[in-house]
Amino acid sequence: MQLAIALLSLVSFLSFGLAYHDVSDETLKKLPGPGGDFDIKTGSILAPILVSRVSGTEGNSAVRQHFVDFFKSQLPEWRIELHNSTSTTPVSGGKEVPFVNIIATRDPPGSLPGDVSRLALVAHYDSKLTPKGFIGAIDSAAPCAMILHVARSIDAALTKKWAAASEDDFEVEHKGVQILLLDGEEAFKSWTDADSLYGARALAGDWEATFHAAASIYRTPLDSIDLFLLLDLLGSAGPRVPSYFKTTHWAYQHMATAEDRLRKLGLMKSSPNHAAKMEKRKNKKPRAEPHFLPEGSKKNEAFTGGFVQDDHVPFMARGVEILHIIPTPFPNVWHEITDDGEHLDMDTVEDWTKLVMAFTAEWMELEGFFDFKAEKRKAETEKSEFEIP
Template sequence: MSVAYHGLCRHLFLLGLSLLMLLLPGEAYESISDETLRSLPRPGNDFDINDGALLSPILIPRVPGTPGSTAVLNHFVDFFQTTLPEWKIEFQNSTSTTPMSNGKNVPFVNFIASRDPPGASPGDVEYVTFVAHYDSKLEPEGFIGAIDSAAPCAIIMHMMRSIDIALGNKWDAMQKTKTSSLDRKWGIQVIFLDGEEAFESWTADDSLYGARSLAEQWETQMHPAMSDFRTPLSAISLFVLLDLLGSQGPSILSYYQTTHWAYKHLASLEQRLCSLDMFKSSPGAPWFPDAAKDEHELKTFGGIQDDHLPFLARGVEILHLIDFTPTRRTGFQPVWHTIDDDGEHLDINTVEDWSMLMTAFAAEWMDLEGYFDTIDGPARRDEALANAEATRLAKKDEL
């Protein structure tokens, strides 16, 4: 190999490495400003357990295949169709017998909503995916499942509504400056899974009905030839699962080394929101106790069985946000799987704080700094849009 050829190879390698570092989410992820944090929309009355527009319709028994399940599914559809019309809605259906169905098939319906960059082709969009299950347990009779998982569903709905205009602002600005073709095509996706709960007792067959079906289908469902991503499963960059959230003083452990960087970003955002006096719940121990650890120091005893497992088994990167600590009797909050897991036992201030935290996380992931309406109004926003695009173009010129 000649010296000149060796130098050319080294130059191309370094250029490729630089581009790769820009594309990796853990490296490209940039923090949003305090000003943007302060401007994030609050949910107002949306989490009121009696008439809140987002949460109250979910606080009913919603066992798969029952009218309550259909009512909650219709609630999701109505929300996205009326509030977020730019989003695409899909359903993934399956059936299965259960230990309690006497040989009859029970229907399971997974709800999927996504928003893609304008002009993106199917199979070329990479998603950050926010997930919760919406079904409730068959027993005890009348079980609501407020933390499990009505509140997580409502939190995700608030997140998507809160970032939607900023997302449109970003993509409009990119189209005007013709930078969209130069950017990785990041989209955002919501999955509300059916059939997470066991009908009798938790086994590999009596649990995760919707998650197992969707992961299996998406593993083999092929995108068009020459797509950037071969299947819908491979297009998931990060699968963020929310479960058992809504009780005061949550404790969220970090379970996977490869997503510990994202966990640490959430911990940083929690501390920033607290320091800005934007959290309503009572101050206490940090929500993310593993934040100070290196990824090699994590001790997670295998993680928690939940809807992420069929996706994890197929290589999807998982960030599991579940309230669990080994010092509790069951590890979970005292209301877990009891009749007391209802709206009255939610800590609404904590639910609202989760909605603000997760909105900030989604805004950072989607690189929305400068695209929100700030406290100074639309004129300041237009200036921020122009500055954001100038910075983006400058970075690309440096390459």
């Protein structure tokens, strides 16, 4: 038993120590943007999510089917699972409401489930019951769309990397990506421990009680999560995301570094110094460059223990490491009827997408494995097959 614990500790140390390698400036410049796929009316990825999708409703079911169809048609190598649970709510009159989490996993070929550590990209896909007709574009249609685009953009590079890996490359052969699209984050009446996080609480509890084979490196699916990267309330202009947790500040710093590099390369469309904006300005002097992630230099003593309640809480309570990407203060459209597609700042949406993609590519060490020309041709073909009629 002591030897097994020591081995697991060594694997965890190596995973955290070696899990991140920068991509080149040239790769950053070529990371694909979502283009028309994020059009709020006709975009094949985003538009179908911009509907009311309260848990247990037809809208919720339709968006879930959109996600499943996306993976089946465009990412067939990903393993799709639906995690089902039910619960009463303060407004359900004693009836059980269904909550369905979507789990999409891409592991190295031939690997065993209990031997793979994973970067989890996470967002909730349900929308709030009130106000009536609430869409929840930042909360969290846009984050879901970002994750789908990232998955599609890195898929071929993952395949190429794993095909090129040697048999004795432990890290490559035991490192995957998992997407969690969670249901029931929103409270039906008012936020309490019981009226919120329905899908997240059910999944975290079930995974804690689900055990891999006895000889596995990781004891449970929770243990397999290297980092739980949760996106929420993203898509409004001028976000400021703090570093919430000391234990994952190193990951926050890596993402902040990627952001700084993207800004210096002129690739952040929301920047006041982006070329498109500079052309329109009479005064061509550069302006102050605001950062989405401004706390890269935050010191240990500055962490006070405060955080925002969200889908990570049941996982964090069970020891999962969390990187929570949510602005503080919240955007002014939060939980307002104005949180719709028309109020998204699309430059900011695209910038977050590119930043999360860069972070994921660096985490998965994909430098040298992107074939951008081939991916562009493939994306154009798949888009024509997946477009909204």
